[in-house]
Amino acid sequence: MVEPLRLGAIEAGGTKFLCAVSDRDGTILMQTRIATTTPDETLGAASAFFTKAAEQLGALSAFSIGSFGPLSLNPVAADYGCITSTPKAGWQDVNLLTHFRCTVDAPMALDTDVNCAAVGERLFGSGQGLDTFCYVTVGTGIGVGLLINGAPHGGANHPETGHIKLPRAPGDDQFAGICPYHGDCLEGLACGPAMQARWGVPAETLPADHQAWDIEAEYLAGLCATLTYTVRPDRIIIGGGVMQPPMFDRVRRALREKLAGYDASMRAIDMADYIAAPTAGPSAGLTGALALAYRTMTRQWPMHWAITDTSSITAEAVHA
Template identity: 50%
Template sequence: MNTSGAYVAGIEAGGTKFVCAVGSGPDDIRAETRFPTTRPEETIGQALAFFREQVERYGPPAAIGIAAFGPLDPNPVSPTFGTITSTPKPGWRDADLAGPLRAAFGAPVAFDTDVNGAALGEWRWGAAQGLDNFVYLTIGTGVGGGGMVNGRLMHGLVHPEMGHIPLPHDRVADPYPGRCPFHGDCLEGMAAGPAVGERWGRPAYELPPDHPAWDLEAHYLALALQGLICTLSPERIILGGGVMEQPQLMPMVRQKVQSYLNGYVQSPAILERIDSYIVPPALGNRAGVLGAFALAHQAI
């Protein structure tokens, strides 16, 4: 057994796929695997099998970080810590993610939302370095938000659910009712990738750059950012997720944010440097699993 060099284990537990890795940071990812999110028993079993192989190679991990889809319970003193809670994903309600990992490897386990994890990764290694207050929003299969206030990840009753904030909805201009099973036309219900595809009858990634879908998407995202800026006053906003991979979308969002704020927030970051205020994640599509690493480092 090779025990050279301390390492951590990380899981990006997404609603469609799990990414498991071991290492210590962006320049030290020693092994990685990914597989579809199926039933909890099968999916968690695959993660356990992968980490057992790594223990044979590297020895036990110093800690395990899990950045998961939610809603979930991130409170370490709660009896349901480490579980998925009121998710609409079939079979996953009340599924325990942290317990089996802790039992198998005896290491400290950190557990938080995938977006808070990605935010922590960006703070440690990426686009939020040096900041105490920022927001990370991911727009993909769902919409989630997290970040830091005064240097601490956002928590309270549970965790932020920025994807479920209500938005102004002009039903004449956009009669689409929204697809959130809980709230209909909340931000996720109107702007997540599946909502875009359902509204226009084609997957979002198939829509051309000049399609009217993107102006509407930018509109909803800018409305959400306007509210978050006025509520939390973040020093930077990071926009990730598959929908934001459309290159034409980021400039449209920035322009609409400036327009909707209408000069009210008198900060050069918004008035003069919007391109460096609303930014993509520096860690790219590795933000999730590196966020799990960052959570594990916090647990040590």
């Protein structure tokens, strides 16, 4: 008889924590949504959920968190497990792993929310069948998840590609940028709040022919060119609220110009396939976190799973 697996995971975002427990096959057994307020309130509610889940379903076999960051992911670092220099008020230096070790007795894993979303895309979305690809999200911030040889990239710490410096887009010389650390880094120039600060209205309200979209495409193409030259991924998947459908063709055209015909393999890139939208759905991050818990326990990815549906998770809905 196969020993039951109980996998716990959190998709920890700046506005909400999605918490879930699944079985070996990825079927959700319990789930809840918790508003991201203070660390004490939010983490306390999450711990209470997993304590209740253990009482009803049995002890967790493995536990994983996909979190907003920056994070300290190097196990030898003194602050390993911490959210570090985040602009999220009150969350700097909060150690997620230390907190949950007080209530969860199981092997643990921690990674960025974008890396977990990339895992979800590899299992169920636009990353299926690919070993090396990038997942970019353009919203409140700009994050890049990177899978190499089928696993999230790790080193001294996770990449912070959203904070690279790029040449200014034509017609965008005066905007100072909003990043509190770098001013006019990529995130400071091209995230959703940066677009609102530059144009005075939310990005989604700008007309399709507004110059804002050409400027945005220039910056995102600059990011994609950098990823192409440094990683040479099989695909770059771009999601997030700023990526309205017409943006994909704009980014593809701008990227083709930036690559400028260099190298035969780059000249052969099919841009319609190379720059792609995510297709794993809004549950990709939580599914990826559960898959990371599965891999922590079994040392392999759960390629047999079906996609997790979290569309019905509410603060009141805890399903057993």
